[in-house]
Amino acid sequence: MIRIHQTSWKAVGLVLGLFLFVLSFIFSIALGVTPISFGTVVESFVHYDEASNEHVIIQTTRLPRAFIATAVGANLAVAGALMQALTRNPLASPSILGIHAGAIFFVVLGITFLSVTSLAHLTWFAFLGAGIAAVAVYYIGSIGRTGLTPIKIVLAGAAISALFGSFTQGMLVVNEAGLQDVLFWMAGSVSGRTTDMLLPVLPYMLCAGISAFALAHPLNILTSGEDVAKGLGQRTVFVKLAIAVTVVCLAGSSVAVAGSIGFIGLVVPHLARFLIGVDYRWIIPYSAVLGATLLLLADIVSRFPIQPEEIPIGVMTACIGTPFFIYMARKGLRNE
Amino acid sequence: MNKLIAFRSKNGTISFLAEKRTLVVLLVLALLTIAFCVISIGMGSKYIDPVETLKTMLGQGTAQHVLVLETLRLPRVIVAVLVGAALGISGGIMQGIIRNPLASPDIMGITGGAALAAVAFITYLSGTISMKWLPVAAFTGAGCISILIYGLAWKKGVTSIRLVLIGIGIAAAVGSLTTLMIVFSPINAASQAYIWMTGSIYATTWSHVYALLPWVIVFIPLALIFSRTANIQELGDDIAKGLGSAVQRHRFVLLLISVALAGSAVAVAGTIGFIGLIAPHIARKLVGPAFGSFLPVAALTGSLILLISDTAARTAFLPLDIPAGVFTAGIGAPFFIYLLYRNRNS
Numbered sequence: 001m002i003r004i005h006q007t008s009w010k011a012v013g014l015v016l017g018l019f020l021f022v023l024s025f026i027f028s029i030a031l032g033v034t035p036i037s038f039g040t041v042v043e044s045f046v047h048y049d050e051a052s053n054e055h056v057i058i059q060t061t062r063l064p065r066a067f068i069a070t071a072v073g074a075n076l077a078v079a080g081a082l083m084q085a086l087t088r089n090p091l092a093s094p095s096i097l098g099i100h101a102g103a104i105f106f107v108v109l110g111i112t113f114l115s116v117t118s119l120a121h122l123t124w125f126a127f128l129g130a131g132i133a134a135v136a137v138y139y140i141g142s143i144g145r146t147g148l149t150p151i152k153i154v155l156a157g158a159a160i161s162a163l164f165g166s167f168t169q170g171m172l173v174v175n176e177a178g179l180q181d182v183l184f185w186m187a188g189s190v191s192g193r194t195t196d197m198l199l200p201v202l203p204y205m206l207c208a209g210i211s212a213f214a215l216a217h218p219l220n221i222l223t224s225g226e227d228v229a230k231g232l233g234q235r236t237v238f239v240k241l242a243i244a245v246t247v248v249c250l251a252g253s254s255v256a257v258a259g260s261i262g263f264i265g266l267v268v269p270h271l272a273r274f275l276i277g278v279d280y281r282w283i284i285p286y287s288a289v290l291g292a293t294l295l296l297l298a299d300i301v302s303r304f305p306i307q308p309e310e311i312p313i314g315v316m317t318a319c320i321g322t323p324f325f326i327y328m329a330r331k332g333l334r335n336e
Numbered sequence: 337m338n339k340l341i342a343f344r345s346k347n348g349t350i351s352f353l354a355e356k357r358t359l360v361v362l363l364v365l366a367l368l369t370i371a372f373c374v375i376s377i378g379m380g381s382k383y384i385d386p387v388e389t390l391k392t393m394l395g396q397g398t399a400q401h402v403l404v405l406e407t408l409r410l411p412r413v414i415v416a417v418l419v420g421a422a423l424g425i426s427g428g429i430m431q432g433i434i435r436n437p438l439a440s441p442d443i444m445g446i447t448g449g450a451a452l453a454a455v456a457f458i459t460y461l462s463g464t465i466s467m468k469w470l471p472v473a474a475f476t477g478a479g480c481i482s483i484l485i486y487g488l489a490w491k492k493g494v495t496s497i498r499l500v501l502i503g504i505g506i507a508a509a510v511g512s513l514t515t516l517m518i519v520f521s522p523i524n525a526a527s528q529a530y531i532w533m534t535g536s537i538y539a540t541t542w543s544h545v546y547a548l549l550p551w552v553i554v555f556i557p558l559a560l561i562f563s564r565t566a567n568i569q570e571l572g573d574d575i576a577k578g579l580g581s582a583v584q585r586h587r588f589v590l591l592l593i594s595v596a597l598a599g600s601a602v603a604v605a606g607t608i609g610f611i612g613l614i615a616p617h618i619a620r621k622l623v624g625p626a627f628g629s630f631l632p633v634a635a636l637t638g639s640l641i642l643l644i645s646d647t648a649a650r651t652a653f654l655p656l657d658i659p660a661g662v663f664t665a666g667i668g669a670p671f672f673i674y675l676l677y678r679n680r681n682s
Contacts, residue, residue: 091501095508151497155436158443158504159613163669166609170662173531183526187515262508306520315516322509326488329501 010276017289021070024296028066029058032303036062064195069299069313070292071198071205072190072254073264077291078212079250080265081272081283085219086243087141089150090270090328094130094251095262097153098160102133103255104186105164111182112175120200123256127204129164130252134244136160188261188314190299201253208249209288215243216280223278261314263321264291270328294320358629361622365636369417372640376416376647377409412540416646416660417639418548419601420611424638425559426597427612428619428631429590432566434496440612441598444500445485445507446478447609450602452514453477455529459521471547471603478599481506486591493584495573531659532606544604551600556635559593563627566590570625608661610668611638641667 030036036054044055076094083092094100106129110116116125137160141153172182218239221229229236254261272286298316305311341354374393378384382404384392392401427440434444441447457465457473485506489498514533518526565586568576576583598612615638619630622637645663652658 096504151436151500154501154504155439155443158507159669162442162609163665166661166665169530169533170659170665173527173659173662174656183515183530184519187512187519262512309520312512312516312519315512318509318512322505325505325508326502329498329505330488330491 010282013275014282014285014289017286017293021289021293021296024293024300025066025070028069028296028300029062031300032057032062033308060194061191064193064198065190065299066296067195068193068198068257069190069295071202072258072261073268073292073295074209074288075205075250075254075291076261076264076295077268077272077287078209078284079247079254080291081269081280081287082212082215082219082243082247082250083265084269085223085280086240086247087138087148087150087153088223089148089153091150091154091266091325093263093265094247094254095260096266096325097137097157098133098164099130099137099248099251100255100260100262101161101164101168102129102131102136103127103252104260105129105168106132107256108168108171108182108186112171118200119197119256123201123204123253126256127248127252130248130255133160133164134248138244184312185259187312188259188317189310189312190258190261190295191310191313193257197257201257204249204253208246208253211242211246212250212284215239215246216284219243219280220278223280259312259314261295261317263317263325264295267321267324268294270324355623355629358623358633361633362636365633365640369636369640369643372643372647373413373417376413376643377405379647379651380404380409411542411545412646413643414545415540415548415604416642418545418552419605419608420615420637420639420642421556421635422548422552422597422601422638423608423611423642424615424619424634424636425556425631426594426601427638428616428627428634429559429566429594430612431616432570432627433587433590433594434500435570435572436496436500437617439500440610441594441602442607442609442612443507444503445505445510446482446503446595446598447602447607448507448510448514449481449484450474450478450599451533451607452510452517453480454532454603454606455514455517455521458529458532459517459525471600474603475599478595478602481510482591482595486588494587540604548600548604551596555593555596555600559590559597559631560628562586562590562593563631566627570627606659606661608642608664610664611641614668614671615641 026038026041029041030038034054034057036058040052040054041058043049044052044058048059049055080093083094083097084090086092087097103126106125107122110122110125116122137153137156138148140156140159142148144152146152168186218234221232221234222236222239226236229239251265268287268291269283271290272283276282276286295313295317298320299313302311302313302316341356341359374386374389378386378389384401384405388397388401389405391397392405397405423441430439430441430444431437433439451474453476454470454474456477457470485499485503486494488506489495489502491498518529521529565581568579568581569583569587569590571579573583601608616630616634618637619634623629623633641664642660645667646660649658649660649663
């Protein structure tokens, strides 16, 4: 059994995870269509030389890309962990439960019909869409006497995804200009973006991240059952609402920057739980680090198979995530 | 109200009870569908009133009307009716097998499989092979994906929950592969594929009707024959087994019928969503949950919804022709949520 029990070892594991993350961050800067030596990477930070092609590539393309992959990966993984705890459903994640589809619908609406161009405004569209989808799925999934069963909420998520998906398609069919750009963004990608696109979203990401860490302890109590939590004096409605708002911020801001990158929010929390058990005070930081690392690695791999083009990273994560999802579904769910 | 009429053949091999209510509902729906067909044929950039339309149908029209009605609009209306019926029955069967009101071919990834195959066909083969093979490609895709889903859900038999969860997982994966293909295809192929995917019966010709007709003629009666095994499946695996039903085999046959209908519909019309989801619900509301009576009603309801959606889609924003799939989603989704709310405790 590789599950770690002692606190000190958990901390060591986290440091190890951070080390892995830094390693993949560096590789993400160095590897690509133009391979760049590590010496040049360091040099571009110390003495930036505008005449050098490689320095320009690092500073304008690779570095923003690595930062975005880090932020989005960490965000989605933490959002997935929170959702799995809140819905008590191992298959919950922002993409499966329709939150991505909602955010995308509103962003495309903003771009095509209201001609919104500034990313700061589009982020708010993404939040709005993510919020509406989250409320709808939670509500549809929990109506009826049996309450919020895993199967019902997954189906509700699929239905809401299908709904927003077909509306988005409809808008794009009517408005063909820019179809290709919007499509590439929708498929989920961290490339071709500058740091300017990350900056307006970063404050929301940070706030939501901090709030996720703050919610870890109440979440531990909530997962022991709603009645128990109430008995221990927790205001469960308030905690649930806070979790929901955090999830919407995390997922909405990632969609605004990188489009729909699925399955990270599904796989990573399971990985974290497998490593360190059920304590959310550890699951959340582990998820953040592992999510960032996984997305960086997926991004590196996506650059190679069909050079000089790239596979949208959302397709890469789907390739990793689908087998895992099927494995989880075959293993069976509790309280089916 | 619930008077029953018994039908029995002489040697007793075929016998069934029909509720009067069901027959009345079927009759009303059939009349409505025919009426809407006539109105819908007349509507468009050149309006032709229903009386003229009927005259033309009976062979009394002007040459121009014959061209507009019989060559351009009639195949489209017939395809709408057939596709709607196929999707309605396919969804009805699937909800019965899965025992969940939210199941339908589009959510389970089956239409997604068809879309993937069709987009691959449009992107890689459209120059070299005639477009009339597109339905075959789409149907093959739907079939392969269904076999994959069924195989992955197999673990000493197939349970409905595993089936639906794996279906959703596969749908997500297939969706991302489809997007990948569209992203890398040249722009004209991309928009062609995209319009097809949204579900449109734009520019249908008689060849589409002939491509779809055999599937519908074979599989809809087959669905009605097997509907009583579906009734038993709804009771749950244990009871069905106890009643002596070959649960796994019947489930497979029903699934096959459902996939064949969904696949052929998608092949001709693209991924038209939500009809497979709503039509069975409306049918159950109208005539109750017994499959023998609600499947035909679901078929007619599906036809009617698609007919209205397509008419609205092609006339509301003239000269723009919006894909019917957008309209079915627009009508379907709010209605669906309302239905869920109404039935929240049943």
